[in-house]
Amino acid sequence: MTWIAALPMYNVTPALAFEWREWLADVLLRVKPACRIVEPDEELHGFWRRPNLLISQTCGYPLMHGLHKQVQLIATPRYDAPGCEGADYSSVLVTRADAPFDTLAACRDARAAYNQDDSNSGMNVFRHAVAPLAQGGAFFSAVVRTGSHLGSLRAVAENRADVAAIDCVTFAFIADEMPELARQMRRIGLTAPSPGLPLIASNTVPSQTIEALRDALNDTLATQPERVKRLRLQGFSTLTLADYARIEQLEDEARAAGYPRLA
Incomplete structure (x- = not known):
């Protein structure tokens, strides 16, 4: 083999x-x-x-x-990376630097971006963070699947979405490798941690x-x-x-x- x-x-x-x-x-x-x-x-x-x-x-x-x-x-x-503790990590909740949202709760009826349906960092912990805020199973005005964390960040930067949950390790690498994109983002929260x-x-x-x-x-x-x-x-x-x-x-x-x- x-x-x-x-x-x-x-x-x-x-x-x-x-x-x-x-x-x-x-x-x-x-x-x-x-x-x-x-x-x-x-x-x-x-x-x-x-x-x-x-x-x-x-x-x-x-x-x-x-x-x-x-x-x-x-x-x-x-x-x-900011958001990591031991073997656990969280996702950074981000919006555009010039967007009016200061918290996840303020994002009601905004547009959300996520990477994949089977992503813990982009979907599962995002869903968990929104759940206490949602009413009747709905919170956002639109939800778009982008295919990757980088795609979600670009969707937010290009005003095709307003908020996304980004794996904190990915976000740290984006800050290292693509600082111009990272500067277009503003952090508004952190999700629950998981392995x-x-x-x-x-x-x-x-x-x-x-x-x-x-x-x-x-x-x-x-x-x-x-x-x-x-x-x-x-x-x-x-x-x-x-x-x-x-x-x-x-x-x-x-x-x-x-x-x-x-x-």
């Missing part, structure tokens, strides 16, 4: 994607068996389920909605290889400090599926409040 690896989640610019790929190559040099870094050639839900997947990164929402049956957790990165995006492997990967990957992840923190700083990595935590149940709890709380979807 030819093992494969990819890190598809925080590549907000080509330069940052290159840094992540170089870091992943460094990790893989320290483990056996040999593994090939690839660009996913199919929809990510299918890619994550490949039996020859040695390491990748997913979102906690799909993890808890079926993906956990085909994969195992390696580790959860800890990031140096960050985990590194995963196929269930076919032997347990000793998982341990070797964990050792390699930590080893790379010391070898290239400037790269680690640019990637905002602080370390890695070993979490369980029970820890990620927090994501389902946020979903259940929004549904119990009569707000099953962004609306």
Whole structure:
């Protein structure tokens, strides 16, 4: 079997994607068996389920909605980004810098943007934040799915939407890599925290290889400090599926409040 690896989640610019790929190559040099870094050639839900997947990164929402049956957790990165605490992260609620909204409550009848239906940071925690404010299952005048956090930020900047929830790690990378876009945003809140995006492997990967990957992840923190700083990595935590149940709890709380979807 030819093992494969990819890190598809925080590549907000080509330069940052290159840094992540170089870091992943460094990790893989320290483990056996040999593994090939690839660009996913199919929809990510299918890619994550490949039996020859040695390491990748997913979102906690799909993890808890079926993906956990085909994969195992390696580790959860800890990031140096506002809104992160340990292995937990939140989403930053943003509007345009010149918009009249100072709080999420003030965004009633505004236009919301979100990235994907299966995103914890762009949809699930956003829904949870809005749920106590919604009446009759509705809060916004319009909701648009953009396909990515970057797409949501651009929708807000271009006045096609008024508010969005952006993964705080993504937002920190946007501030680093695209400061002109970040300056067009104004933060108006922070969502509830939940466990960050985990590194995963196929269930076919032997347990000793998982341990070797964990050792390699930590080893790379010391070898290239400037790269680690640019990637905002602080370390890695070993979490369980029970820890990620927090994501389902946020979903259940929004549904119990009569707000099953962004609306």
